[in-house]
Amino acid sequence: MPSQLLPLPIDMALVRSADRRMVARNDNAKAPDARAIVQWIAEQALVGDDGVALLDGFCNALRARGLPLWRVSAHLPALDPSVRGFRFDWRRDGGASLVSAPHDDASIAGYVNDPLYALLTNGRTFSRWRLHDGMDPTTTFPALMDLRAEGGTDYVQHIIWFTPGTALKGLVVSFASDGIAGFGEADLALFAELLASGRHADAQTQTGLATPPGPPPPPVFKHDLPNVTMDGWEVTASYVDYPPGRVGAAHRHPGFVLVYVLEGAVIAKISDQGDEKTYTAGQMFYEQPGATHEVSKNASQTQPAKLLAMIFAKKGLPATTPVQGRGAV
Numbered sequence: 307m308p309s310q311l312l313p314l315p316i317d318m319a320l321v322r323s324a325d326r327r328m329v330a331r332n333d334n335a336k337a338p339d340a341r342a343i344v345q346w347i348a349e350q351a352l353v354g355d356d357g358v359a360l361l362d363g364f365c366n367a368l369r370a371r372g373l374p375l376w377r378v379s380a381h382l383p384a385l386d387p388s389v390r391g392f393r394f395d396w397r398r399d400g401g402a403s404l405v406s407a408p409h410d411d412a413s414i415a416g417y418v419n420d421p422l423y424a425l426l427t428n429g430r431t432f433s434r435w436r437l438h439d440g441m442d443p444t445t446t447f448p449a450l451m452d453l454r455a456e457g458g459t460d461y462v463q464h465i466i467w468f469t470p471g472t473a474l475k476g477l478v479v480s481f482a483s484d485g486i487a488g489f490g491e492a493d494l495a496l497f498a499e500l501l502a503s504g505r506h507a508d509a510q511t512q513t514g515l516a517t518p519p520g521p522p523p524p525p526v527f528k529h530d531l532p533n534v535t536m537d538g539w540e541v542t543a544s545y546v547d548y549p550p551g552r553v554g555a556a557h558r559h560p561g562f563v564l565v566y567v568l569e570g571a572v573i574a575k576i577s578d579q580g581d582e583k584t585y586t587a588g589q590m591f592y593e594q595p596g597a598t599h600e601v602s603k604n605a606s607q608t609q610p611a612k613l614l615a616m617i618f619a620k621k622g623l624p625a626t627t628p629v630q631g632r633g634a635v
Contacts, residue, residue: 343367343500361394362402369398373493374485376458381422381478420449421463422478431465432498436488453482460488464501527590532562534595540621548572548611554602556629561619563593570611575601598629 346367365378378396390407424447425433437454453461460483467476481497483489489497539561548554548570565574567585574591575582577598584605585591593599604611617625 357394358402358404361396365396365402368496371496373496374483374487374489375481376484377453377480377482379478379480381480383475421447421461421480422465423447425463425465431467433463434489434494435461437461457484458482459484459486462489462494462497464497466501526566526588527564527592529592532595534561536618538620539618542617542619542625544615544617544625546613546615548604548613550604550610551607552604552611554599556598556600557602557626558596558598558629559593559617559619559626560595560623561617562595563618564590564616565593566590566614566616568612568614570609571605572611572613573601573603573605574599 343364346363361378361380365375369375375396376398380394381391382393383391393405393407394402395405396402421433421435425431435450437450437458437460439454441451441454443451450461461480462482463478463480465476465478479501481489545568565585567587567589569587571584571586573582573584576591576593577600578594579597582601583591619625
């Protein structure tokens with residue numbers, strides 16, 4: 307463990323947030339602001355998924371309410387295994403941007419040198435660091451030293467744990483100021499109120515208090531299967547390409563067949579299933595045991611078609627047998 311992690315000097319020590327007390331003391335002044343911002347975030351999330359634009363609007367809304375924001379970051383773990391995570395950054399003089407964290411030594415070193423390491427190590431969800439010229443570089447996180455060198459005066463970090471069972475475990479949000487006095491108590495209360503509102507909205511969604519989902523889509527295909535024992539059987543799945551205008555010869559398969567149309571449209575007629583039918587991409591049809599595939603052709607003279615045929619049959623039997631006496635139909 308790097309020597310600068312612990313112990314921390316007294317003026318840089320972790321301070322656990324009294325979130326509820328801060329919110330209660332400042333409720334009359336800041337609750338309307340928090341509700342307005344949360345409502346704006348909810349509305350924007352419904353009409354788009356641009357996280358960069360969302361963070362930019364969020365930070366500008368906070369600055370419009372007088373908060374001395376200088377920098378804001380939001381860290382998320384990644385579902386994509388090729389990267390460790392993502393970070394949305396906002397700078398007062400540069401707006402918002404998205405940065406990915408790769409799996410490399412530099413990325414890991416950056417993590418253990420970040421104040422987030424202290425929060426996780428101490429099991430906390432909030433800390434605040436006052437930045438000043440007298441900070442000891444041997445006991446202070448390098449990231450905080452860098453912020454001070456660039457003019458930062460105050461740094462606040464929150465961890466928001468998501469509802470158990472969700473794909474992502476949580477979100478880390480940090481706020482930095484370069485104002486002479488840093489953040490005031492009312493500013494900290496607003497941060498706490500905003501993040502608490504986000505946790506509440508997540509809990510509502512996970513417990514079913516949000517708008518219920520619509521009915522599930524109907525099945526692509528449903529059909530009774532033959533009453534056969536499948537000991538010694540196997541399934542063979544093959545692509546079948548139909549160039550424009552292709553007409554196939556009549557044939558049959560052992561066992562039974564399920565066919566899924568991947569692209570284009572085909573015309574098929576299966577014995578004992580009535581007249582020929584047209585099947586388009588996303589549809590399926592079934593060939594019962596002993597059936598003859600009497601008609602098999604591309605429905606288009608200009609566009610190709612493609613099928614996925616799944617043949618269920620006893621092992622060792624030929625997958626396709628031409629039907630003698632029947633030409634192409």
